[in-house]
Amino acid sequence: MKHRTSTGVAALALVAALALTGCGGGEGSGSTASPSAPASDPAATGAPSPSAEDIAALEAVEVKGDAGTDPELVFDAPLTVSAPTSRVVEEGTGTALAEGDWVTMQYVAYKGDGSRLGSTWETDSPENFALGDLQFDLLNGPLEGKKVGTRMLLANPTQDAQGTPATTLNLLEITDVKEIPARAEGEAVTPAEGLPTVTLDDAGAPSIEIPEGYEAPADLVVQPLIKGDGPKLTKDQTVIAHYTGWKLDGTPFDSSWERKGPTDFQLGSVISGWTEGLSGQPIGSQVLLVIPADQAYGAEADPSNPLAGETLVFVVDILDTVD
Numbered sequence: 001m002k003h004r005t006s007t008g009v010a011a012l013a014l015v016a017a018l019a020l021t022g023c024g025g026g027e028g029s030g031s032t033a034s035p036s037a038p039a040s041d042p043a044a045t046g047a048p049s050p051s052a053e054d055i056a057a058l059e060a061v062e063v064k065g066d067a068g069t070d071p072e073l074v075f076d077a078p079l080t081v082s083a084p085t086s087r088v089v090e091e092g093t094g095t096a097l098a099e100g101d102w103v104t105m106q107y108v109a110y111k112g113d114g115s116r117l118g119s120t121w122e123t124d125s126p127e128n129f130a131l132g133d134l135q136f137d138l139l140n141g142p143l144e145g146k147k148v149g150t151r152m153l154l155a156n157p158t159q160d161a162q163g164t165p166a167t168t169l170n171l172l173e174i175t176d177v178k179e180i181p182a183r184a185e186g187e188a189v190t191p192a193e194g195l196p197t198v199t200l201d202d203a204g205a206p207s208i209e210i211p212e213g214y215e216a217p218a219d220l221v222v223q224p225l226i227k228g229d230g231p232k233l234t235k236d237q238t239v240i241a242h243y244t245g246w247k248l249d250g251t252p253f254d255s256s257w258e259r260k261g262p263t264d265f266q267l268g269s270v271i272s273g274w275t276e277g278l279s280g281q282p283i284g285s286q287v288l289l290v291i292p293a294d295q296a297y298g299a300e301a302d303p304s305n306p307l308a309g310e311t312l313v314f315v316v317d318i319l320d321t322v323d
Helices: 052-059 134-143 272-278
Strands: 062-064 072-074 085-090 102-111 116-119 127-130 151-159 165-178 197-200 206-209 221-227 238-247 252-255 263-266 286-291 312-322
Touching (some): 052 085, 052 151
Antiparallel strands (some): 102 116, 102 165, 197 206, 238 263
C-alpha cells in the first residue's frame, strides 16, 4: 500500500534484482539502484555461493570518501560476480542490529561497467526497512548482528533492461536502527455488529471473515480493533505499519505479514481511504478499514490495475512513525 498506485508495496519493486527504482522517497523521488533482491542465504534458498573470483573482485574495490559522505567506488571494469557477494569495509560501533529492527541506511550504486547509477545521499532519501523483510533478503544475512556505522560493499548479479546479464555494486552505510513493536499493542475495542470479523494468529497476523450478504458501504468504514496509547497520527507523518488487504469477497491480495516486515508510507501520499481512516488514530492501534472504490484505486475498472473498481478491506497495525 505504498504510494497511491501501488499494490503489495509494489512501488519498491525489489523482488528479483537490483533495479532502478524510486525507493523510500515517495512518488517523484530520484531513481537509484537499491540493494535488495535475491536471498542472501545460499544454503536455505539454493542460490549459489560466492566464488573465489567473486570475493577477489569485491576485495579489489576501493572506497573513497569518509563515513557519512557520498562515496566514490573505484574498480577495474567490468566487475562481475556470479552470486551475491558482500564485504565489510568498516565495522560500526553503534547499536547492534537484530531481526525486526527498523534500519536506516544510505547507499550508492554503480553498474559493473563503472558507470554510477546514483545514491541516496544525492537525493537526501535514506532507505528504511525492517531487518528480516523478505523484500530485502539480500541484506538480511550480511547485516544481522552488525552495528550502526557499518559500511558494506555488496555486489549482485542482475540483468539490464534488455535482459543482458550485468552486475550492480553498492556501498551501503547503516546510519540508524530503531526497535519497533512486532504488532499492535493496546486496549481491545469491541467492533460494531455486522462488520467483517478479524481473527489474529499467535504472531498477530490477521485473517478475515466477510459476513454473508455484506454489502459494500457507500462511505468509508473506520473501526478500531485495538486502541494504542501513543500519539495520534497526522497526515504529514511517515508511518510504520503492518497490514493485510482483501477484496470484498474475502480474497487476500497483499500482506506485509507475508513479507515478514512492516512497511513505511507517508500518510498523506497513500490512497485517501488510508489517509482519512488512519489520521487521528493513536500509535499502537489496530484499525479495520472498509474502503469504497472511489477512496481506494478508483470507482471505474482499469485493466492496468486489478484493484480499480473494488471495495477493499484492510487491517492495519500502526507500529510507529519515522522521525
